[in-house]
Amino acid sequence: MNTITNYILEDFLQQDDQLIKEYVEILVHLTPIETNIKLTDLTLREVETIKKTISDENEFINIISMVQGISEEEVLQLEIIEFFPLLKDVQNQLISLVNKEMNHLKPKYSDSRFEILDGSKRLEKFGVYNVVNSLANGDILKFDSILDLKYSVVFVKLYLDKEIQDLQHEINKMKPINN
Numbered sequence: 001m002n003t004i005t006n007y008i009l010e011d012f013l014q015q016d017d018q019l020i021k022e023y024v025e026i027l028v029h030l031t032p033i034e035t036n037i038k039l040t041d042l043t044l045r046e047v048e049t050i051k052k053t054i055s056d057e058n059e060f061i062n063i064i065s066m067v068q069g070i071s072e073e074e075v076l077q078l079e080i081i082e083f084f085p086l087l088k089d090v091q092n093q094l095i096s097l098v099n100k101e102m103n104h105l106k107p108k109y110s111d112s113r114f115e116i117l118d119g120s121k122r123l124e125k126f127g128v129y130n131v132v133n134s135l136a137n138g139d140i141l142k143f144d145s146i147l148d149l150k151y152s153v154v155f156v157k158l159y160l161d162k163e164i165q166d167l168q169h170e171i172n173k174m175k176p177i178n179n
Contacts, residue, residue, distance in 0.1 A: 009083050010076040027080060032089035035067035039093045042066060044154045045147040047097070048128045054094055060087055105158050109169045131158065
């Protein structure tokens with residue numbers, strides 16, 4: 001391939017599969033372009049949707065629509081040298097977000113009885129609903145309102161709860177102070 005045409009996405013998707021494959025091998029190396037809307041400013045529901053669909057190329061247009069605040073039709077009018085760097089930024093944000101979740105939301109202490117029963121593994125099939133159920137105190141009528149909160153708000157609340165839980169565990173392990 002000697003030259004690259006900067007197609008608009010809609011036209012690019014009409015090209016033959018081999019050309020698309022060759023272009024994608026080059027386009028994935030472009031420097032990311034910051035999205036208009038950060039993942040942390042999206043709702044918990046939107047972030048979870050992106051987490052589930054980021055590897056599905058059929059969802060890329062929808063994802064860029066969410067993070068750019070534009071319609072899917074407008075996404076199809078983007079040039080490929082803009083579309084692919086936006087997608088790369090979303091992927092980078094997602095990696096950062098998942099790393100923050102793993103580093104900041106995992107409790108220091110666990111209940112060995114819960115782990116003996118394989119509690120984490122048994123509940124992981126419920127995904128985000130474990131968090132939603134906890135924040136809603138089991139009230140299913142609150143699930144939608146929690147899913148519609150900004151991701152950053154939910155993250156801070158979960159981080160706060162984790163720190164309180166860790167502190168409470170440490171306090172409970174302390175010997176009483178004699179006066």
